[in-house]
Amino acid sequence: MKTTLIKNGTFITMADTQVVTGCLEIQDDRITYIGSTPNQPLDQYDEVIDGTGKLFMPGxxxxxxxxxxxxxxxxxxxxxxxxxxxxxxxxxxxxxxxxxxxxxxxxxxxxxxxxxxxxxxxxxxxxxxxxxxxxxxxxxxxxxxxxxxxxxxxxxxxxxxxxxxxxxxxxxxxxxxxxxxxxxxxxxxxxxxxxxxxxxxxxxxxxxxxxxxxxxxxxxxxxxxxxxxxxxxxxxxxxxxxxxxxxxxxxxxxxxxxxxxxxxxxxxxxxxxxxxxxxxxxxxxxxxxxxxxxxxxxxxxxxxxxxxxxxxxxxxxxxxxxxxxxxxxxxxxxxxxxxxxxxxxxxIWLHEVGQLVPGMKADLIAVDIDQPHFYPKTNYISHMIYSASAKDVTDVCVDGQWIVRGGECLTLDEEKIKYEAQACFERLTSS
Amino acid sequence: MKTTLIKNGTFITMADTQVVTGCLEIQDDRITYIGSTPNQPLDQYDEVIDGTGKLFMPGxxxxxxxxxxxxxxxxxxxxxxxxxxxxxxxxxxxxxxxxxxxxxxxxxxxxxxxxxxxxxxxxxxxxxxxxxxxxxxxxxxxxxxxxxxxxxxxxxxxxxxxxxxxxxxxxxxxxxxxxxxxxxxxxxxxxxxxxxxxxxxxxxxxxxxxxxxxxxxxxxxxxxxxxxxxxxxxxxxxxxxxxxxxxxxxxxxxxxxxxxxxxxxxxxxxxxxxxxxxxxxxxxxxxxxxxxxxxxxxxxxxxxxxxxxxxxxxxxxxxxxxxxxxxxxxxxxxxxxxxxxxxxxxxIWLHEVGQLVPGMKADLIAVDIDQPHFYPKTNYISHMIYSASAKDVTDVCVDGQWIVRGGECLTLDEEKIKYEAQACFERLTSS
The missing domain is CATH 3.20.20.140 (Metal-dependent hydrolases)
Known part of the structure; x- marks a missing residue:
């Protein structure tokens, strides 16, 4: 079992309209805890992620x-x-x-x-x-x-x-x-x-x-x-x-x-x-x-x-x-x-994703909120809808696996895909 | 006089609907040349900017x-x-x-x-x-x-x-x-x-x-x-x-x-x-x-x-x-x-900005087009309207001065402004 703690984070859980600041715990593919303080001592986790300046929300x-x-x-x-x-x-x-x-x-x-x-x-x-x-x-x-x-x-x-x-x-x-x-x-x-x-x-x-x-x-x-x-x-x-x-x-x-x-x-x-x-x-x-x-x-x-x-x-x-x-x-x-x-x-009849609450699958994203267009820190739900874009996302976790970190996709070869997609387009339109 | 050449760039000039690939020359505050090859030998320029993977357009x-x-x-x-x-x-x-x-x-x-x-x-x-x-x-x-x-x-x-x-x-x-x-x-x-x-x-x-x-x-x-x-x-x-x-x-x-x-x-x-x-x-x-x-x-x-x-x-x-x-x-x-x-x-009665053509003021921006959402390279005018966002901009030149480079504003203190704006908001809403 792999355990991860995100600390110092800001969380939109979608369970209600309140934003939670504090910690979120992931065990393998599931969210197991969310609260203002860690669920157990930090040295008990396989990984501790510092969520300072990040907003976490469901994918x-x-x-x-x-x-x-x-x-x-x-x-x-x-x-x-x-x-x-x-x-x-x-x-x-x-x-x-x-x-x-x-x-x-x-x-x-x-x-x-x-x-x-x-x-x-x-x-x-x-x-x-x-x-x-x-x-x-x-x-x-x-x-x-x-x-x-x-x-x-x-x-x-x-x-x-x-x-x-x-x-x-x-x-x-x-x-x-x-x-x-x-x-x-x-x-x-x-x-x-x-x-x-x-x-x-x-x-x-x-x-x-x-x-x-x-x-x-x-x-x-x-x-x-x-x-x-x-x-x-x-x-x-x-x-x-x-x-x-x-x-x-x-x-x-x-x-x-x-x-x-x-x-x-x-x-x-x-x-x-x-x-x-x-x-x-x-x-x-x-x-x-x-x-x-x-x-x-x-x-x-x-x-x-x-x-x-x-x-x-x-x-x-x-x-x-x-x-x-x-x-x-x-x-x-x-x-x-x-x-x-x-x-x-x-x-689509998925009842284990879409909220950051214990028991749900760990499908979540991090948004860099330390940017001018997210100031002042008034209302992060409003900021996510009226001010955010795809380019503000830094990290993405699906089923407990981080597939994007620091803006880079870890599972796919970006350079190859861009090259091949361009080649496909040129071939398709050349004949 | 300061001279700058952008080479290997893709340019939307707004003079017409054609995209130009090649070079753009700036002398002090003005655009002096745009064309497929440099206007003079590269060593004659004070600065040569490699525009590979960038699209330049009017600010x-x-x-x-x-x-x-x-x-x-x-x-x-x-x-x-x-x-x-x-x-x-x-x-x-x-x-x-x-x-x-x-x-x-x-x-x-x-x-x-x-x-x-x-x-x-x-x-x-x-x-x-x-x-x-x-x-x-x-x-x-x-x-x-x-x-x-x-x-x-x-x-x-x-x-x-x-x-x-x-x-x-x-x-x-x-x-x-x-x-x-x-x-x-x-x-x-x-x-x-x-x-x-x-x-x-x-x-x-x-x-x-x-x-x-x-x-x-x-x-x-x-x-x-x-x-x-x-x-x-x-x-x-x-x-x-x-x-x-x-x-x-x-x-x-x-x-x-x-x-x-x-x-x-x-x-x-x-x-x-x-x-x-x-x-x-x-x-x-x-x-x-x-x-x-x-x-x-x-x-x-x-x-x-x-x-x-x-x-x-x-x-x-x-x-x-x-x-x-x-x-x-x-x-x-x-x-x-x-x-x-x-x-x-x-x-607003400004007749020297808004196009990348010789004689106009050098007000231009660079967009990072080497990203998935700009592939395939079909139509950059379409891509700028239907796929781009503010976050794709990397460099900004106004009046011949680069005020944003690599996504960083060179003329303003971002950390101080975010801090002070937050403090202003808190003071305004606290009383």
Whole structure:
């Protein structure tokens, strides 16, 4: 058993709104103590870390990402959505090899862990590569092979089989750091009967479902035209919400749809940066929260964001809904921090991360608060939401292992990943 | 004469959308050359800087700030506007001494220069302290004593006299780095006759005017109730726009008001972060730009933002108006970068900064682009807007002087400023 004590630290535990100053004890992969004084004499610990000038908080949870798409960061911005997808994203993504997915994912993981994200949801293809990258990095992830069903039946069958195999192979792996889900990509990319088959597979595997839903106004209109129902009613009818479900976006929702999501305990991953950049609109987050829907935050991919800074998503969530609603108390700082930590964890059915309390897994980050933009020392919850960025993170611990120290990632080879990601991009766009 | 060459650099000049790779030459306070190869043999330069892995661009221009209010960062967030002002801001600001203004301003300047802002507009009180801090820091600033006229005539007279004296004393000082303006604080804090006197003083001094205008819906309504006119017509009637004018906010504007601003060449400082946080609303930036109004960006104070990261304001400007308008090409990256650099400079009548071209003042910043969130090397203009933050800035040059190197400010004592700012805050809130 390895024991670590962080002393002289400032802690946002997310158990309540009070900041704790003092000590936090880690035994192996779990937090075992938090309090103003050490739990035992300092010489009893394997390691004592001086937390002076650092703020410690739960690691951030990014509940919607396509990590490999970092290879397309900045490739085709400021374009109309269909042009962006059809002329830029899809032709290149169609060429992605397993190796591209590996390096793109590693580039994203590097950016995420250095910026304080300890858990992410990933929906993509070549998922064995993604899972291996997660395992190597030391990060926590909820992974799913997203399937698009606009293809012949035999290809549909093959994709579903692959998704099931991946979900079976990796669920609970990497000391439990990896969990899996089943994912029909979206109601507009999967025929109804295919969605029903994927839902059935999720039942068989006893796994949750992740999908894109109601991201753009056009998608909602087309769903109504094609199926006579808006996406929420359509997916409800297909039985999806009988499974635990996390939907990404949920931008265009009626009051009735919000009530339906609340009734089924469907979770919504709010992606404010991506929704703004793609001009999809602004999700009704205050209304969702008021209805009791669990709302978390996602970056979406670096192709539509274009970064994976969860501090920025928390800040956008706190700022945007004030400005849009005209209510300066809409989404206060603490609620934005909940969305980025504990509510993110709950959204993917992880009940042992997201708070710094004894018994929880040791997933935590350190922020350098001895910088001008964190003075005066008024309110650190406010400072984390309104003043902090990914670049303020210095140390990251996941499952009791320090994977970032002094701003350096200890588990991945940064120079190699940057080099290889650049090479992948050049190869993909040269032919 | 001191000559410096930056070699192996990547340059966003803002003269056009092309990125230049190669060299930039500085002689004393001016840029004298930019091109793919050095202008003269390397041994002819006093200093040769290796720009490998760095992106150089014009320093950012923050066109609306109250720097001293950094002392109130995080003090009273997530409150209704009137509660925030009346119960939190005003009682403490009323106690601000010259010393408080000095340390609050230095704290802000430190944050700004380390984050790549080379020029700022400041409207506050105790402006001699602000000007001295600017002079010492090496930054560029356009300063103005903001006057509130809700006071007896003798106090009005004294404030105006002080504002005039400050404007005279400091205009053109610090090797021309400091310019001044005249500022009635806002139409709702200055009686009409007092605004007319301030406008007359600006005429007499041949200086521009800066004011807050149409920030909140309530302000516009009350202006109509009190004066029978919306703020734009009210200020037009008082003769303000006969002087060169920069207004902050301009959130609630009709088409007709936008046309009026365009006709008078009134410049608008868009403060997206502050406007969202205070729930003021979202300015009609695409419409303003389409009408030919010069739009720049401001952070407002750290009490309502709560940081002075101009990269964030540029990103908000690029993201927000896409999401609100539903148009994914509203405010493209290059336009957001214009708003943060060259258009900011033009907005305060500085015609020698904001671009990296020969003949311009050497106001430039270096960004560390050898980081995961800037890979692949697709489009650096996009990367600066959608992926960068203040923390990516490593070096800052103003007027040919390097005031930040390797992330350290060379002109101000960071440890002392953080200590003193904290002490000021504690004293202000203890009694």
């Amino acid at each position: 951030l949870v990014n509940t919607h990402c396509h990590a490999a798409m970092s290879l397309l960061r900045g490739y085709g911005d400021d374009l109309a959505l269909q042009v962006w997808l059809q002329e830029k994203m899809w032709p290149i993504e169609g060429k992605f090899t397993a190796e591209d997915v590996r390096f793109g994912t590693e580039l994203s993981i590097l950016e995420m862990v250095k910026g304080g994200t300890t858990t992410f949801v990933d929906m993509y293809d070549h998922m064995n590569e993604v899972a291996q990258a997660v395992e190597q990095s030391g990060m926590r992830a909820c992974l799913t092979r997203g399937v698009i069903g606009l293809c012949p039946p035999d290809v549909q069958d093959a994709k579903l089989k692959e998704a099931v195999q991946f979900a079976k192979d990796w669920h609970g792996k990497a000391n439990g750091r990896i969990t899996t889900m089943m994912s029909p990509h979206a109601p507009y990319t999967c025929p109804p009967d295919y969605i029903e088959r994927i839902v059935q597979a999720a039942h068989d595997l006893n796994l949750p479902i992740h999908t894109h839903m109601s991201e753009s106004r056009r998608e909602v209109q087309e769903n109504e035209e094609q199926y006579g129902l808006r996406p929420v009613a359509h997916l409800e009818k297909l039985g999806m919400f009988a499974r635990p479900t996390l939907v990404a976006h949920g931008v265009h929702l009626t009051d009735e749809e919000i009530a339906t999501l609340a009734r089924y305990d469907v979770r919504v991953s709010h992606n404010p940066g991506s929704n703004l950049k793609l001009a999809s609109g602004i999700a009704r987050v205050p209304e969702l929260r008021k209805a009791g829907v669990l709302v978390s935050l996602g970056t979406d991919s670096s192709a539509s964001n274009n970064n994976l800074d969860m501090f920025e998503e928390m800040r956008l969530a706190a700022l945007l809904h004030k400005g849009v609603s005209g209510d300066p108390v809409a989404v206060p700082a603490f609620e934005a921090l909940q969305m980025g930590t504990i509510d993110g964890a709950k959204s | 950012l221009v923050n066109t609306h700030c109250h720097a001293a209010m950094s002392l109130l960062r995080g003090y009273g967030d997530d409150l209704a506007l009137q509660v925030w002002l009346q119960e939190k801001m005003w009682p403490i600001e009323g106690k601000f001494t010259a010393e408080d203004v000095r340390f609050g301003t230095e704290l802000s300047i430190l944050e700004m220069v380390k984050g790549g802002t080379t020029t700022f507009v400041d409207m506050y009180d105790h402006m001699n302290e602000v000007a001295q801090a600017v002079e010492q820091s090496g930054m560029r600033a356009c300063l103005t004593r903001g006057v509130i006229g809700l006071c007896p005539p003798d106090v009005q007279d004294a404030k105006l006299k002080e504002a005039v004296q400050f404007a005279k004393d400091w205009h053109g000082k610090a090797n021309g780095r400091i310019t001044t303006m005249m500022s009635p604080h806002a139409p709702y804090t200055c009686p009409p006759d007092y605004i007319e006197r301030i406008v007359q003083a600006a005429h007499d001094l041949n200086l521009p005017i800066h004011t807050h205008m149409s920030e909140s819906r309530r302000e516009v309504q009350e202006n109509e109730e009190q004066y029978g006119l919306r703020p734009v017509a009210h200020l037009e009637k008082l003769g303000m726009f006969a002087r060169p004018t920069l207004v902050a906010h301009g959130v609630h504007l009709t088409d007709e008001e936008i046309a009026t601003l365009a006709r008078y060449d009134v410049r608008v400082s868009h403060n997206p972060g502050s406007n969202l946080k205070l729930a003021s609303g979202i300015a009609r930036v695409p419409e303003l730009r389409k009408a030919g109004v010069l739009v720049s960006l401001g952070t407002d104070s750290s009490a309502s933002n709560n940081n002075l990261d101009m990269f964030e304001e540029m990103r908000l400007a690029a993201l927000l108006h896409k999401g609100v308008s539903g148009d994914p090409v509203a405010v493209p990256a290059f336009e957001a970068l214009q708003m943060g650099t060259i258009d900011g400079a033009k907005s």
